[in-house]
Amino acid sequence: MENYLWLIPFLPACGAVILLIIGRFLPKMLVSIIACGTIFTSFILAVITFIQLLGLPADERIIHQTAYTWLQAGAFKASVAFLVDPLSIIMLLVVTGVGFLIHVYSIGYMADDKRYSRYFGFLNLFVFAMLLLVSGDNLLMMFIGWEGVGLCSYLLIGFWFEKTANAIAGMKAFIVNRIGDFGFVLGVMLLFWSLGQVSGQWTVTFTELREHAHYLTPAIATAVGILLFIGACGKSAQIPLYIWLPDAMAGPTPVSALIHAATMVTAGVYMIARMNFVYVLSPTAMMVVAIVGVGTALFAGTIGLFQKDIKKVLAYSTISQLGYMFLGVGVGAFAAGIFHLMTHAFFKALLFMGSGSVIHGTGGEQDIEKMGGLRKYMPVTFWTFLVGTLAIAGIPGLSGFFSKDEILWKAFSSSHGHWALWLVGLIAAGCTSFYMFRLLFKTFFGKNYSELVHHTPEQESSGTPVCCDDKDSAHNSHGHNSHGAHKGPAHESPWIMTVPLIILAVLSIIGGYVGIPAIIGGANHIEHFMEPVFSASAESAPHESSTPEHHSPVEFILMVVSVLVALAGISAAYYLYMVKPHIPKQLAAKFAFIYKLVFNKYYVDEIYQKVFVNNLLRLNNLLAYPIDLGIIDRIVNAAGLGTVGVSNGSGWTDAKFVDGAVNGTATTVLTGGKAARVPQTGKLKHYLTWAVAGVVVVIAGFWWLLR
Amino acid sequence: MISLQTFLIISAALFCLGLFIVLTRKNAVAILMGIELILNAASIALVSFSRFITPYGTGGIGGVVAPGAPATGGQTFVIFVIIIAVCEAAVALAIILNIYQNFRTVDTEQTKELKG
Numbered sequence: 001m002e003n004y005l006w007l008i009p010f011l012p013a014c015g016a017v018i019l020l021i022i023g024r025f026l027p028k029m030l031v032s033i034i035a036c037g038t039i040f041t042s043f044i045l046a047v048i049t050f051i052q053l054l055g056l057p058a059d060e061r062i063i064h065q066t067a068y069t070w071l072q073a074g075a076f077k078a079s080v081a082f083l084v085d086p087l088s089i090i091m092l093l094v095v096t097g098v099g100f101l102i103h104v105y106s107i108g109y110m111a112d113d114k115r116y117s118r119y120f121g122f123l124n125l126f127v128f129a130m131l132l133l134v135s136g137d138n139l140l141m142m143f144i145g146w147e148g149v150g151l152c153s154y155l156l157i158g159f160w161f162e163k164t165a166n167a168i169a170g171m172k173a174f175i176v177n178r179i180g181d182f183g184f185v186l187g188v189m190l191l192f193w194s195l196g197q198v199s200g201q202w203t204v205t206f207t208e209l210r211e212h213a214h215y216l217t218p219a220i221a222t223a224v225g226i227l228l229f230i231g232a233c234g235k236s237a238q239i240p241l242y243i244w245l246p247d248a249m250a251g252p253t254p255v256s257a258l259i260h261a262a263t264m265v266t267a268g269v270y271m272i273a274r275m276n277f278v279y280v281l282s283p284t285a286m287m288v289v290a291i292v293g294v295g296t297a298l299f300a301g302t303i304g305l306f307q308k309d310i311k312k313v314l315a316y317s318t319i320s321q322l323g324y325m326f327l328g329v330g331v332g333a334f335a336a337g338i339f340h341l342m343t344h345a346f347f348k349a350l351l352f353m354g355s356g357s358v359i360h361g362t363g364g365e366q367d368i369e370k371m372g373g374l375r376k377y378m379p380v381t382f383w384t385f386l387v388g389t390l391a392i393a394g395i396p397g398l399s400g401f402f403s404k405d406e407i408l409w410k411a412f413s414s415s416h417g418h419w420a421l422w423l424v425g426l427i428a429a430g431c432t433s434f435y436m437f438r439l440l441f442k443t444f445f446g447k448n449y450s451e452l453v454h455h456t457p458e459q460e461s462s463g464t465p466v467c468c469d470d471k472d473s474a475h476n477s478h479g480h481n482s483h484g485a486h487k488g489p490a491h492e493s494p495w496i497m498t499v500p501l502i503i504l505a506v507l508s509i510i511g512g513y514v515g516i517p518a519i520i521g522g523a524n525h526i527e528h529f530m531e532p533v534f535s536a537s538a539e540s541a542p543h544e545s546s547t548p549e550h551h552s553p554v555e556f557i558l559m560v561v562s563v564l565v566a567l568a569g570i571s572a573a574y575y576l577y578m579v580k581p582h583i584p585k586q587l588a589a590k591f592a593f594i595y596k597l598v599f600n601k602y603y604v605d606e607i608y609q610k611v612f613v614n615n616l617l618r619l620n621n622l623l624a625y626p627i628d629l630g631i632i633d634r635i636v637n638a639a640g641l642g643t644v645g646v647s648n649g650s651g652w653t654d655a656k657f658v659d660g661a662v663n664g665t666a667t668t669v670l671t672g673g674k675a676a677r678v679p680q681t682g683k684l685k686h687y688l689t690w691a692v693a694g695v696v697v698v699i700a701g702f703w704w705l706l707r
Numbered sequence: 708m709i710s711l712q713t714f715l716i717i718s719a720a721l722f723c724l725g726l727f728i729v730l731t732r733k734n735a736v737a738i739l740m741g742i743e744l745i746l747n748a749a750s751i752a753l754v755s756f757s758r759f760i761t762p763y764g765t766g767g768i769g770g771v772v773a774p775g776a777p778a779t780g781g782q783t784f785v786i787f788v789i790i791i792a793v794c795e796a797a798v799a800l801a802i803i804l805n806i807y808q809n810f811r812t813v814d815t816e817q818t819k820e821l822k823g
Contacts, residue, residue, distance in 0.1 A: 685815070689730050 005065040005082045008045050008092060009131035011038040016125035023117025035120035036103045039127055043096035050089050059532050061086055062207075064137060076202040083137030083206060087533040090338060090526075091134035091270055094345045098262035099127045101500035105353050106254040108497035109360060113252075119159060123258065126152035130263040134270055138205040139188050142271065146184065146235065149264040150177045156259065157251040169250035176244040180234015184271075187227030191278065194220045206274060213277040224278050225285025229292070232268030236322045238296045243605055245319055249311040253356030256311060260318045261348035266341045269325040273334045276534050286330050286416050293326025294411070294424045301431035305438070306588075306595065309366050310355045313439050317392065318348055320428060324407050327425055331417040333410030334534045335527040336515075340403035342526075343511045347391040347400055350504035354385035357493040357501065358443060368442040375444040377491060380498040382444045384505040389440045391508040393433035394566045399512030401563075404429065406517060406524075408562055409555050422558070426565055433569030441577040517555070714755035722748035735803045735813045739796060746792045750785045757781020 015038035023031055053061045066081040084092070103123060110119050129148025136142045151174070158170025191209070196202040199215040216224070232238070237245040245265070249256055259265065272279065272289065279286050297320045304316035321344050328337030359366055361378050375382035391400040408429070412422035492498065515526040576584050588595040679690075725744030732738050757780050764776045803813055810818050 682819070683815075685730055692726060692730065 004045055005049065005063065005084060005135070006067050006080075008042045008049075008082075008096070009128050009135060011042050011045075012124045012128040012131065014038060016121050016128055019117050019121035019124060023121055026117060028111075028116055031117045031120055032107045035124055036100065036107070038124060039096060039100045039103050042127075042131065043093075043100050046089065046092040046096045049084055050093060053084065053086065053089055058528075061532055064207075066137075070140070076204075078138055078140045078204055080141065081137040081205070082135045084135060085533050086530045087270070087273060087338065088134050090342060090530070091266070092131065094266075094342050095127065095130050095134060095263055098345050098349050098504070099130075099258060101503055102254050102258045102262070102349060102353070105257070105356070105497050105500040106252075108494045109254050109356055110252060115159075119156075119252070122152055122155045122159070123255075126156060126258065126263065130267070133267055137207070138203075139192070139209075140204055142274075143185070143188065146231070146267060146271075147181065149235070149259075149267060150174060150181065153177070153248070153259050153264055156255040157248045159251050159255065163250075166250040169244075169247040173244040173248050176241050177234045180231045180241050183227045183229075183234070184231025187224050187231060190220070190227060191216075191224045194224075210277045213281065216278070216281055218282055218284075221278050221281035222284045225275075225282045226288055228271065228275055228278070229285065229289050232272055232326070233292070234268075235271075236265045236268030236326070237319050238268070238292050238323065238326060239299060242296060242300065242319050243608065246312055246315045249309070249315050253311065253352060253359060256314070257349045257352035257356070260315065261352055262345040265318065265322055266325075266345065269322065269329060269337055269341050272326070272329045273338050273534075276329075276334050279329070280332065283416060286332060288330075290327050290330025290411070290416065290421055293323045293328075293330050294421050294428070295323070296320065297323030297327060297428040298424050298431070299323075301428040301435070304435040305431060307435075308369055310358065310368050310371075310439065310443065311352075311366060313368070313435055314348070314351055314355060317351075317432060317436065320432060321348065321392070323428070324404060324425065327411055327421060328407040331407075331411050331414045331421065333407060333414060335530045336403065336406040336410050338530060339515045339526050340407055343391070343399035343403040343508070346504055346511045347388040347398075347508040350384060350388040350501060350508055351392065353497070353501055353504070354381050354388060357381040357497055358385075360493050360497070361491050368439060371443045372446040373444070378444075378493070380492060380501060384498075384501040385440065385444065387505040387508050389436045391512075392436055393570060394429055394562060396563055397509075399508050399510070402512035402515050402517065405559055405562055406515065406527075409517070409558055412558060413552075413555070426562055429562055430565045430569045433566040434573050437570045437573035438577055441573060445578060446581065711755055711759040714751060714759075718748045718751040718755070720748075721745075721751065733814050733816050735799075735806065735815050738815065739799055739803075743792060743796070746788055750788050753784045753788070754781040757784075 015034050018034055019026075019031060023034075026034075049063065053063065063084040064081065066079045068080055070078050070080045103120070106120070106123065110116055113119060126149060129145045129152055131145070133142055133145025133149060136145060154170045154174035156170075157173050158167045161167040161170070188204070192202070192204055195209065195212055195215060198217075199212045201208060201212045203209060203212075213221075230241075233241045245260060248259065251259075279289070300316045300319035300323065304313050304320065307313045307316060321340070325337045325340050325344070328334070328340055357378065358371070358374060358381060361374070361381070362371065365371060387398070391398040394401045394404045408422055408425050411417045411425055412419055514529075515524050517524055679686075722745055725741045725746075725748060728741030728744065729738050732741065757778060761778050761780065764773055764778050806818055807813050812818070
């Protein structure tokens, strides 16, 4: 019954192999069918698995399947095995479901691209890696998926590699992730090694790790937790490794939706939730996670306030929302973090795809200053985008409200929490609602887009040295050559793009109802569903994760406060961008210093360039010229001269002795050959005569013996 | 009294004759004749073994020959031998004709080069 689990990641892998090898020769229709069909089948299988899980009693909801033993050394054994429990099934459903919608959307968005099949091959490969990451039952499989999504992000972000900036963005994503992965690997090794030392259990499977986690000393748990979190920082774009994500907007928009909403960036959150048994042993590590998370939420939120590029705003918003998830898992509310991950996957994929639809409809325009009044031209995109914006801003009744509030409440109330965490999170929430509505107003309301299209786009180089972060990276390389010189009014995207938008909008509305907090009469199904996964943590830390149901009025008050803050953000955006659109410029002039600082993203890229990249280059130059040329080359040359001397001596010996021996051998063979030539006349008759003579001798011998 | 031994002696004599011819003649056609003699010697041996050792069918392997019916294995082999001899003679004579065209002789001592 469970023997199809392995199919869930295997199908996209098949699709990727087929598309990347022979996709070039297939018609586009078939490519689309293969790409979407494999993901859809995986999604159906995930749904079946989910139903199966629901049929099991709450504390036995684990489906485990071993495909084969991958490697074995002594007592250590790692299998290619799949573990499906409430945590990973949610991830599987999100990845396959949202991934499928993004695949469908891509059919429309990438229709004119010349490397169509390659794109879908990468997309399938990406989903495959992500599914391995979330369904593997041990750390090694997780790590394969972890590296796989890193590779695919590089391939997809740099997909339009004709422009150097895009290729560089891909490399940046890859290299920054590599830094994080280093921490992750160290964490895994430290965990494996120290657990093996103290408990004699050399294992990497999650279930066994969880069983034996209590052997870990708090110090080791802290070290492991922080190292793993460094890995999560890379993947999930937290301070200080978030810089790759804004640049990653260089890729095609559906890729942004896939990577930055549903899959790769959530891997870090998933990993920390999966390793909860390590984190609960170490309040320090959890505090680090929570503080970095909430810091990132606010930091990225403020950067998002003044960005001009529609996708950049969404990128910073993603970083900010990921910060919320880390705040959630950092205060021990693992279920709340995953819940927010799920709802965020819905509305952020929706927003990214909506922005893609806008870019598509306006012929490659990404600067929100040049948009406006699009709601008339693109009604479906507008309404779905509005839903996404409301959801992310935390308006009651939509999914984002429930999950974000859950996290804020846990940040305030749990034993790992603190009111300061809650306050910073609340400010970040205000920022979120402000910049999202700023984006909405600037794009869909106000002046008519068609009046603005005749403006020549002013090229502002933001001049980031690490990556020329090209504002309109997708302009010319964008697949829509047919719309390249598009100067008419904007148009609505084809149905193949709008239908996924609508589905995601519905999900963004209803996605939150699985987790309505008890305070307003809900049952919070999702938290109870995931409880078994985090129950070990609950045991070792009695009051967290699954807090007892105490209906404090405080929770209600906080909820009202956060709604008010969200509304305040919306009102501010409305006032500044709809009622008095000239005010922002005045304010920017007034507080020029702050505005410049924030607009240029706090110069983090420049600082990294100066501190790390330049110093590395300097070290490189130091190593290259004085050291390499001066010292190493001399050593090499000396070695070369020595070799020449030795070989001269060797050559003399060769000529005198070895050649003599060789010639002697040859002479011997020649003499032997002369003798051997005599009977070899080449005449059959002679040979036959010899043969007959031999037979005669043999017969005579027998006769003599048997006489 | 004609027995198996008689036939075998004849066969052996014929074989030795053929071998002698093959080893001593220079003429390629004569060598062919010697080969024919050797083949005939073998045929005699085959037929006589068949006739004297397994004269009747046993219904044995394959049940080709019914029990009690005269066996035909030897004759069958001889037919094969004759056919092979014919084929070989045809091929060999064709080769000899070609050799004659090239060398203007059929003397095996003088045809030393494998040039076409």
